[in-house]
Amino acid sequence: MINYAVVGAGWISQQAFLPGVGQSTNSKVTAIVTGDRDKAGQLAEFHGVGRIVGYDGYDALLRGPDVDAVYIALPNHLHADFAVRAARAGKHILVEKPLATNEQDALAMIAAAREAGVFLMTAYRLHNEPGTVAVLEHIRNDAIGRPLFFQSVFSFQAPLGNHRLKAVSWGGPLQDVGVYCVNAARHVFAEEPVEAMAMVHRPSDDPRFREVEASVAALLRFPSGGLAQFVASFGAAAADYYRVVGTAGDLELDPGFRFETATKLRLRRDGEVRETQFPQIDHFGAQVEYFSDCIKTGTPPEADGEEGLADMRALIAIETAALTGQPQAITSHPRARHPTPDMVRSVPVTDRRLVF
Incomplete structure (x- = not known):
């Protein structure tokens, strides 16, 4: 042990x-x-x-x-x-x-x-979750051709007083849930983004968002020409999904990020639609x-740590782009490793927990 x-x-x-x-x-x-x-x-x-x-x-x-x-x-x-x-x-x-x-x-x-x-x-x-890895395996096996566009939404209503709403700890929807979108896009394209653009929204009449933004919309550009768009929000209904459009088909994982629900994959190509419901595991x-x-x-x-650093560099560029209104360059070394099937662990879920 x-x-x-x-x-x-x-x-x-x-x-x-x-x-x-x-x-x-x-x-x-x-x-x-x-x-x-x-x-x-x-x-x-x-x-x-x-x-x-x-x-x-x-x-x-x-x-x-x-x-x-x-x-x-x-x-x-x-x-x-x-x-x-x-x-x-x-x-x-x-x-x-x-x-x-x-x-x-x-x-x-x-x-x-x-x-x-x-x-x-x-x-x-999610690197140890079967649906996430299946998406990457489909792309590697040319199921949708060359991936071109990534689109995602990850949102929920954050309760007043939640620590995620504190600026002192670099809180906000970008850092908390947007990081999932960034990470998914990086592995979908198997590249590091080179440029970021972004816009944010902070409602003036909602006390939850005195210190952080309510919503962030971002665009990342990848060296191969791939484009990733996503919205991360603490002020919208619960949603978590992403879609990848390639030269020959598209796939969607919905739900795609949360640990409380099992992932579901929808693959479209040549007029056919295939759906795969993955087992719910304990993430x-x-x-x-x-x-x-x-x-x-x-x-x-x-x-590893470099994986976390690569996402951080993208997050910082997105945040700066939103603050300045100007595109921001991103410089990260290419990653040699990506999630693979041997990393999946089928650990059963449990209802046994104590939460205060």
């Missing part, structure tokens, strides 16, 4: 990661790091976690033998500090998206992991099982 410390016991840890680890076959949570010991005590009892420490006890925990890896689910601006400290202690790191809030911090995280000889993985759970259980396999075998994870 690979033993994990959960750093940050908020909603995503309660709703998804802690239950998911319990569904995996090779991973276990042995510690919870949080500022709320009462809440952590109940979570620890429910999930059978043996140790609770405050944030001031994080370094001491890392020095001990009880933890092999950390899962960092803190506000975005805290990712770098806690990741670098874990790396220096020789612990592997699984960190939520976006990787950091600026390129300097992201590079520091990558360098710390490299110097310590540990793995840093960005938590792209977080699949993700942690894959990462633990990487740790056990010494195989670097596909969604």
Whole structure:
């Protein structure tokens, strides 16, 4: 078993990661790091976690033998500090998206992991989900010809007071859900975008959006001529899908991003329509099982720190384009690896969770 410390016991840890680890076959949570010991005590009892420490006890925990890896689910601006400290202690790191809030911090995280000889993985759970990988396999197998256009929407109504609405942690729909659209487009075209354009909307009469935008619409251009358009929003009805149009056909994944629903693929070509309903898996259980396999075998994870950095560079360019009204160049190194079928893990879902 690979033993994990959960750093940050908020909603995503309660709703998804802690239950998911319990569904995996090779991973276990042995510690919870949080500022709320009462809440952590109940979570620890429910999930059978043996140790609770405050944030001031994080370094001491890392020095001990009880933890092999950390899962960092803190506000975005805290990712770098806690990741670098874990790396220096020789612990592997699984960190939520976006990787950091600026390129300097992201590079520091990558360098710390490299110097310590540990793995840093960005938590792209969809890389271990069957429908997502099937889309990429269809494109690789010429099912729609050469991909030309990518279109996506990922939206929901964010509740007032949600941490995603705080500017201090680089909150907002672009960073929280737009990153899924960016990541999907990058792998659909198997290239890095070279230019970004964007527009935003912030309603003046909605108290939720005093610090962040309500909606972001972005356009990315890829070297081959591929174009990716998407809208990310915290102020619209729930929707999550993307469509890829190629020279000979098109495919659509709807639902396409959320972990609570199974993905469904629709492929159109030559007047025929084929639909595939994929089984619902536990995305977080699949993700942690894959990462633990990487740790056990010494195989670097596909969604490493550079993968998170590539998305960050696109996010920063989109944000700057929206602020300035001018197109922004993006410079990222080509990625040699993309999600493949061997990365899929069929971890069953569970209804057993404790959420405050």
